[in-house]
Ligand SMILES: Cc1cc2nc3c(=O)[nH]c(=O)nc-3n(C[C@H](O)[C@H](O)[C@H](O)COP(=O)(O)OP(=O)(O)OC[C@H]3O[C@@H](n4cnc5c(N)ncnc54)[C@H](O)[C@@H]3O)c2cc1C
């Protein structure tokens with residue numbers, strides 16, 4: 001079955017035709033060319049496909065595209081403004097929060113969701129916010145540090 | 156995923172019409188379980204029916220005499236952040252806080268999680284302690300199923316194929332209700348569950364009454380342990396706790412899994428439950444101090 005959907009993606013309104021069985025992850029990557037959400041497991045375990053759906057972090061591999069009609073979605077492509085990277089992105093670069101980088105988009109999105117509700121999270125809160133994001137390189141310590149520093153810089 | 160039709164009814168009657176068409180229908184809550192089954196081909200329904208727009212399905216209502224009503228489409232994250240849950244249903248709050256990840260909790264629903272009759276369902280264990288009642292609807296009418304009767308073991312429920320959970324109801328509990336949940340998993344996000352132990356008790360004068368114990372991961376379904384509860388009544392002494400723990404061991408049937416042998420699950424459960432019970436007793440002592 002086909003669905004005409006309209007939603008806001010990274011601040012821009014888009015209309016699209018999708019099939020019932022297409023996931024949001026597929027549509028973002030294949031139809032919209034937004035490749036920051038990565039395909040890791042399709043089972044909700046790795047968080048590489050994380051996006052913000054109406055401000056809340058979700059795994060886009062576990063959302064149907066047809067479900068997001070009318071929603072507001074943010075991917076890492078929408079974090080930076082014009083020519084300036086988001087403080088989280090800068091901090092990930094400065095503090096080695098990126099090794100191979102496969103998990104980085106998901107980590108950034110989970111971090112963004114956290115900072116949206118807590119401006120100065122302590123380490124335990126950061127760890128909790130990252131429970132759904134796996135890093136196969138094991139860069140967790142630097143990822144946590146990157147988020148901590150970014151939150152202090154931001155204010 | 157195989158092709159299906161995604162539909163989103165706006166009323167129970169509309170949902171009922173889809174069931175009556177003779178096509179295979181699967182209900183969609185948050186998809187945390189359903190998507191795995193669709194992706195691996197275990198299920199290939201004609202219709203995937205999203206129930207989040209049905210009136211009342213997103214309701215949360217609390218009343219100090221009547222208790223708590225949670226609509227089937229309320230997400231699990233609400234159990235973490237909702238003020239009425241944090242205040243009045245501490246065990247539910249603690250359980251949800253540990254359950255899965257923010258990504259899963261933001262999507263997974265009360266209805267979908269209750270319908271997921273896994274032997275390791277943590278929400279089910281907590282709901283068992285609160286004597287929750289599951290309210291359902293199907294074309295023939297509505298009915299209420301006490302949560303203890305919903306699970307038939309080995310992933311089976313008492314729900315019919317065309318039966319929707321509309322909401323769940325929890326009776327009200329006195330303010331001084333203590334609840335503690337302890338779990339042991341291989342992965343922090345809850346995958347590879349070894350065992351879990353939920354305990355609840357109500358402070359009355361200087362004693363603890365109304366003990367409820369529920370365990371998971373150690374039988375074909377999450378279940379209450381009435382024998383142990385009876386032994387804990389009042390202010391349990393050391394030997395009462397030992398007897399209660401022994402009663403639990405007599406009433407469970409854990410299975411070997413690749414990451415934990417049955418005897419290990421027994422040992423782990425024993426430690427977890429001991430901790431849960433002790434934490435409740437400590438709560439009482441802190442309160443009295
Ligand atoms: C990565 C990951 C980690 C997890 N960690 C944990 C954990 O730590 N602890 C734990 O207990 N569980 C855990 N789970 C399991 C998780 O709790 C369940 O998968 C989820 O809560 C199911 O809810 P849902 O709304 O997504 O259901 P869905 O997947 O949408 O549906 C599940 C089943 O219920 C049916 N259904 C849905 N809504 C209704 C309704 N209203 N009425 C009748 N039937 C309905 C569906 O048809 C389907 O058969 C985890 C799952 C994943 C993917």
Ligand code: FES
Nearest residue numbers: 040041042047061
């Ligand atoms: S690809 Fe979505 S959680 Fe792993």
Ligand code: FES
Nearest residue numbers: 099103135136137
């Ligand atoms: S940096 Fe490689 S997966 Fe995290």
